[in-house]
Amino acid sequence: xxxxxxxxxxxxxxxxxxxxxxxxxxxxxxxxxxxxxxxxxxxxxxxxxxxxxxxxxxxxxxxxxxxxxxxxxxxxxxxxxxxxxxxxxxxxxxxxxxxxxxxxxxxxxxxxxxxxxxxxxxxxxxxxxxxxxxxxxxxxxxxxxxxxxxxxxxxxxxxxxxxxxxxxxxxxxxxxxxxxxxxxxxxxxxxxxxxxxxxxxxxxxxxxxxxx
Amino acid sequence: xxxxxxxxxxxxxxxxxxxxxxxxxxxxxxxxxxxxxxxxxxxxxxxxxxxxxxxxxxxxxxxxxxxxxxxxxxxxxxxxxxxxxxxxxxxxxxxxxxxxxxxxxxxxxxxxxxxxxxxxxxxxxxxxxxxxxxxxxxxxxxxxxxxxxxxxxxxxxxxxxxxxxxxxxxxxxxxxxxxxxxxxxxxxxxxxxxxxxxxxxxxxxxxxxxxx
DNA sequence: ATCGGAGAATCACATATGTTTCTCCGGGCC
DNA sequence: GGCCCGGAGAAACATATGTGATTCTCCGAT
Numbered sequence: 001x002x003x004x005x006x007x008x009x010x011x012x013x014x015x016x017x018x019x020x021x022x023x024x025x026x027x028x029x030x031x032x033x034x035x036x037x038x039x040x041x042x043x044x045x046x047x048x049x050x051x052x053x054x055x056x057x058x059x060x061x062x063x064x065x066x067x068x069x070x071x072x073x074x075x076x077x078x079x080x081x082x083x084x085x086x087x088x089x090x091x092x093x094x095x096x097x098x099x100x101x102x103x104x105x106x107x108x109x110x111x112x113x114x115x116x117x118x119x120x121x122x123x124x125x126x127x128x129x130x131x132x133x134x135x136x137x138x139x140x141x142x143x144x145x146x147x148x149x150x151x152x153x154x155x156x157x158x159x160x161x162x163x164x165x166x167x168x169x170x171x172x173x174x175x176x177x178x179x180x181x182x183x184x185x186x187x188x189x190x191x192x193x194x195x196x197x198x199x200x201x202x203x204x205x206x207x208x209x210x211x212x
Numbered sequence: 213x214x215x216x217x218x219x220x221x222x223x224x225x226x227x228x229x230x231x232x233x234x235x236x237x238x239x240x241x242x243x244x245x246x247x248x249x250x251x252x253x254x255x256x257x258x259x260x261x262x263x264x265x266x267x268x269x270x271x272x273x274x275x276x277x278x279x280x281x282x283x284x285x286x287x288x289x290x291x292x293x294x295x296x297x298x299x300x301x302x303x304x305x306x307x308x309x310x311x312x313x314x315x316x317x318x319x320x321x322x323x324x325x326x327x328x329x330x331x332x333x334x335x336x337x338x339x340x341x342x343x344x345x346x347x348x349x350x351x352x353x354x355x356x357x358x359x360x361x362x363x364x365x366x367x368x369x370x371x372x373x374x375x376x377x378x379x380x381x382x383x384x385x386x387x388x389x390x391x392x393x394x395x396x397x398x399x400x401x402x403x404x405x406x407x408x409x410x411x412x413x414x415x416x417x418x419x420x421x422x423x424x
Numbered sequence: 425a426t427c428g429g430a431g432a433a434t435c436a437c438a439t440a441t442g443t444t445t446c447t448c449c450g451g452g453c454c
Numbered sequence: 455g456g457c458c459c460g461g462a463g464a465a466a467c468a469t470a471t472g473t474g475a476t477t478c479t480c481c482g483a484t
Contacts, residue, residue, distance in 0.1 A: 024420055042330045044416055050333040052326045067319040072420045073326060107279040113325040114264045114285060118254045120332035121262040121377030125441075156461065165333030167442055172463060187462095204256050208236055208284045337471075368431065379472055384433060 010085045014038070014077040020061065021075040029085040031061040036081030037154055040073045041162065051163045053109065056136070058143035063106040079154045108212055115209055120165045123204060125174040128164040130203035133184055137193055138211040153191040222297045226250070226289040232273065233287040241297040243273040248293030249366055252285045253374065263375045265321065268348070270355035275318040291366045320424055327421055332377045335416060337386045340376040342415035345396055349405055350423040365403040 012031070014020060020038055021027045031038075033055055040053040040062065052073060055061040061083070062071060112135075119131050133153075140151040157175070161168045178184050183199055185192040193199055205211070224243070226232060232250055233239045245267055252265040252274065264285060267273040273295070277283060324347075331343050345365075352363040369387070373380045390396050395411055397404040405411055417423070 040326075042418060044330070044334055048334045050330040052329045064319060064322050067315055067322075069319055069323075072323060072418075103279055107276060107281055110276050110279075110322055110325070111281075111284060113322070113329065114252075116329055117264045117325065117332060118256070118262040120329060122256055122260045157463095158461080168462090169443080169464085170441055173441090176463080206254060206284075369433095370431080380432090381434090381473080382471055385471090388433080 012083050012085050014081040014083070016077055016079055018077045019074060020077060020081075020083075021065075021071045023072065023074045024070050026070045027062070027065050029087050030063075030065060031055075031083040031085055033057050033059050033061055033081060033083045036077065036079040036083075038075055038077050038081060039159075039163075040071075040075045042073050049162045050165065051159070053113070054136075054163070056139050056143065057145060058139075060102065060105040063102065063109050066102065066106075078159065111210075115206075118206075125164070125166055125170055126178060126202060127204045128166065129160070129171065129174055129178065130183070130199050131205065132160065132164055133186075133191060133193065134196070134199055134203055134205070135211045137191060137196075142212060149194065149196065150190065150192040152189060153186065154189045224295050224297050226293040226295070228289055228291055230289045231286060232289060232293075232295075233277075233283045235284065235286050236282050238282045239274070239277050241299050242275075242277060243267075243295040243297055245269050245271050245273055245293060245295045248289065248291040248295075250287055250289045250293060251371075251375075252283075252287045254285050261374045262377065263371070265325070266348075266375070268351050268355065269357060270351075272314065272317040275314065275321050278314065278318075290371065323422075327418075330418075337376070337378055337382055338390060338414060339416045340378065341372070341383065341386055341390065342395070342411050343417065344372065344376055345398075345403060345405065346408070346411055346415055346417070347423045349403060349408075354424060361406065361408065362402065362404040364401060365398065366401045 010029075014036070020031060035057055037057075038055040038061060039051045040055075041049055041051045043049050053062070055075070062075060065071060115131075119128050123131070136153060137146060137149075137151050140146045145151055155163075157171045158168045160166075161171045164171065166174075175184070175186060179186070182194060183202065185194070222241075226248070232243060247269055249269075250267040250273060251263045252267075253261055253263045255261050265274070267287070274283060274287060327343075331340050335343070348365060349358060349361075349363050352358045357363055367375075369383045370380045372378075373383045376383065378386075387396070387398060391398070394406060395414065397406070
């Protein structure tokens with residue numbers, strides 16, 4: 001077993017609830033996640049929490065760090081994580097070289113945030129959940145981690161609540177309603193979407209939203 | 213009068229409701245706004261609208277365009293606007309030269325979006341309005357457009373509703389309550405904040421949020 | 425002067441979502 | 455085998471915010 005691990009020092013591991021970056025900490029590298037999920041979030045006074053970004057396998061965490069400022073929101077592992085750590089200097093290398101992946105990460109992340117502003121500001125609970133499930137499925141699919149209409153979804157209903165700006169109770173309620181209408185199957189951390197087109201309509205997504 | 217206008221061809225003007233960029237259109241330049249306000253937004257099916265970014269004098273509109281992708285959300289003028297148009301090529305010049313202003317724009321914009329995800333997802337109406345008014349005042353102040361505790365605020369209550377994810381009626385209601393408590397004075401497109409510290413507390417802002 | 429329309433301010437009422445509390449189930453652990 | 459505990463599910467009730475309609479004021483255009 002041990003002998004199979006390549007001797008690359010920039011491979012790092014995290015356990016659930018472990019921090020990838022704390023508030024106001026200048027991270028010394030970007031994480032390219034190979035396996036597992038993480039999220040960025042902010043806590044408010046009375047225990048309210050809002051998750052502001054999800055990092056899935058294949059994602060670069062956190063693109064904005066390369067612009068050379070400390071993270072103002074902590075990033076924490078949601079599952080076990082295996083990642084590769086790359087230095088994040090504003091070096092010429094970064095600007096010249098990895099244009100094909102790094103800049104795309106940043107632009108995707110920016111656009112995804114803008115889409116979620118619309119969802120959190122103006123959409124109903126069912127629309128929010130539809131948006132989330134579609135986005136996660138699509139991102140997993142693009143990383144080759146979807147199988148047919150299914151993929152893993154290692155989030156608790158409380159996590160989902162903190163992403164969608166709802167309460168866990170209402171997430172549960174709304175998921176029941178969606179199940180009853182045959183819109184999604186979600187159990188044991190596994191998601192299945194019988195009809196992507198219908199769910200897209202319910203999510204009230206703009207035609208231009210890529211969900212990538 | 214006319215003779216005072218410098219013969220620079222990259223000076224552009226817009227009137228309220230005029231588009232700076234339409235959906236899915238590749239803008240051919242970045243606008244450096246010298247006077248007036250604009251916003252980026254998205255419309256939903258039944259007339260719902262969510263504003264996802266505000267552009268004030270001094271702002272670069274829209275930082276993300278320089279990353280070389282079409283705008284997926286339209287940008288429209290809220291007031292009369294005077295702006296300078298700069299080409300936005302992914303040219304070496306952009307990367308090397310304007311690091312001091314352009315990259316800061318992009319990072320600020322990204323961070324501001326993340327802050328608004330928290331506000332739209334988890335905060336009450338009064339917290340949202342406090343966040344907005346504080347942010348606008350602070351941004352105006354940094355551009356030298358605030359006078360003491362006051363600044364211009366050329367938004368209708370409907371605009372404010374579409375920024376904060378509320379209804380115009382509720383914006384009005386909540387502003388009345390804030391006025392009654394002496395938290396803000398807002399009339400005739402002019403804002404005054406008697407006590408910034410108190411409003412900051414009410415906004416439930418994180419200590420790290422710069423509002424810049 | 426007059427008209428018309430946009431924006432602000434209110435009121436009465438409706439409802440989506442939050443709060444509190446409870447039960448049930450399965451998995452890890454001693 | 456029994457114990458804990460986190461997570462899903464659910465019921466009863468509370469409320470912040472949305473809906474729809476009306477009035478008033480202020481300007482700008484005719």
